Amino acid sequence: MATIKDIAREAGVSLATVSRVINHMDNVSDEVRERVEAVIKRLGYNPNNAARALVMKKTNSIGIVVNNLHDPFFYDLIRGFENGAKNTSYNVVFCSVLGGDVETKERYIKYLTNGVVDAVVLYGSYLSDERIVSYLKDSSVNFAMIENDIPELNCNKLLIDNYNGSKHAVEYLISMGHSDIAYICGNPNKKVSVERLNGYLDTMHKYNLNISDGYIQYTTSSYQSGYDKMKYLMKLDRRPTAVYCADDAIASKAVTAAMDMNLRVPEDVSIMGFDNQTVLPDGYKGPDITSMAQPLFEIGVDSIQLLVNQLDNKETGSETIRKVYDTYLVDKDTVKRI
Amino acid sequence: MATIKDIAREAGVSLATVSRVINHMDNVSDEVRERVEAVIKRLGYNPNNAARALVMKKTNSIGIVVNNLHDPFFYDLIRGFENGAKNTSYNVVFCSVLGGDVETKERYIKYLTNGVVDAVVLYGSYLSDERIVSYLKDSSVNFAMIENDIPELNCNKLLIDNYNGSKHAVEYLISMGHSDIAYICGNPNKKVSVERLNGYLDTMHKYNLNISDGYIQYTTSSYQSGYDKMKYLMKLDRRPTAVYCADDAIASKAVTAAMDMNLRVPEDVSIMGFDNQTVLPDGYKGPDITSMAQPLFEIGVDSIQLLVNQLDNKETGSETIRKVYDTYLVDKDTVKRI
DNA sequence: GCTTGTCCTGTAAACGCTTACATTATAACG
């Protein structure tokens, strides 16, 4: 690989002059500029980013860390990131933490934040790990956390109003005439699950609706056990007329379970989900699921552009933002009025 | 951010000693090691990767460049990359080129290959762009190209046998009693489309089957126009009994089109795809598509591990490999014997 | 006691770049 030194020698100028040409500074004579550019072209020179990052303390890139990049849930979010980065001068790199493994997560965060990127977007549950939070707390790179409101962390936050989303969902079911509404909860250790659960509980209470025995089911791993929980619900003496699920992955399993029991959705049972996940794995073939949508595309775009703005305007860059996004109902084919 | 110099000062040792401790070299006395480690912990020190990369000419990371990371087509491939990287010491970063834009692609490749990663995996069509090929030709980082066989490029290649896959698909349809077999082709400027088309043509000829007028349709953008092409085919005087599609995105549109015309799949018309794409966008609700599967997960794993091996064994690392992967038939629900 | 070897530690150069500062050449001005 040719270095700036090679260019300087070949062109008969100093290192500084070559650097000036590379960085398009205007205090170089046309004659010298052309000579240097010719040599750069001839030798196929490209500046070394590590060296640049070292001296400039700036990499012009942004990192994104998510838990299982392959998960179709990220479809809109990734599109958001891609579009947010378009027309900026920043390179965006994605890192995937397979299975959400904490060691790997920590490794990637440290890797990125030490001379590789200028800012990082984090998605996923980081609450559980004290080490990561305390590391982030005194890191000097800019952060944006999506869907994770860690009080002791003073960084940019892009959050979803899960509680009110849940409330909205339940109220919609009620408005459609349902009162026997069951709930299949996600992993109860996650904050998001608790928020959605609380939205369900509070709304049921608010409208004086009874939550019969067994109406609240907890999935262990969201995708798989939703199927069994749904079958359980459908066998209850007082069978719910509507089942609200903590996310669409669960809801899709619930629909499949109902169909496998020869129940029609939504004629025999209404089902609602959360996330409005347009891409579902495993060849789901039920009706499109009525769901509370998160504006993931918008959040993806916003998080990148927010960081770019902060990086480019160093003075205002110190103040972090906290934005809560509303969910919205997307009415499809799994809820019927009774 | 604390630097090695701060640690050295605080611990009362030289820079070299700190470096030795960081890199777990054994020629440091226990007493000094502990002292240095304590300071490192106290100051929350982490080594700067840019500085390291500069002096070591090694980043311990691998880059991946694909064309639209959000595309569900990449589901298995990404899982492959993730799993291939697991248990290695390399960090893997993904870069997405939105819309396959050539400028962006070049930018990302140059970014990665100049001091950011040690090796790069490329997926997608790079044939079209001379600049990128010639850049790659005299780059010093290791490359692995997936699904793109560029003769003048001496790098690792992981290829799909599209021709024989297509042959296999058509022979299967023939074995199921079909002889009026139409083909919906993908973008004919792509090599992969040509290979699959040739597989279809040669197999039809081999079995002396007539390709009626209009039986070969070309989609412009694979996802959208497949729908219209299918409708066109279904209106032909000599309506094909089977339609073989260049990929599953097209096939899913074809199935939808057939269903919208009140044709049953596979009772009224058989449809085959290519790629065995398990995750389809847009709430596809037809039957699971019989398709030729690419071993994308395996290719993902292999490409990372191949590069890791080459990087770790510098002596054998010079010889590049070229591996052609066979596709395999996955029989689902869109082909019927007649 | 001197040499030799071993173990630990320090010194300083190097990686490839940017940039503050110095220097030189040239033009402008009285």
Added chain:
DNA sequence: CGTTATAATGTAAGCGTTTACAGGACAAGC
């Protein structure tokens, strides 16, 4: 013609590491 401003270029330090080499302390062997 001397002074001064302006523009173009060069010199050298520094970014945070690693590592070849040197040096010192100490034990072992003669």
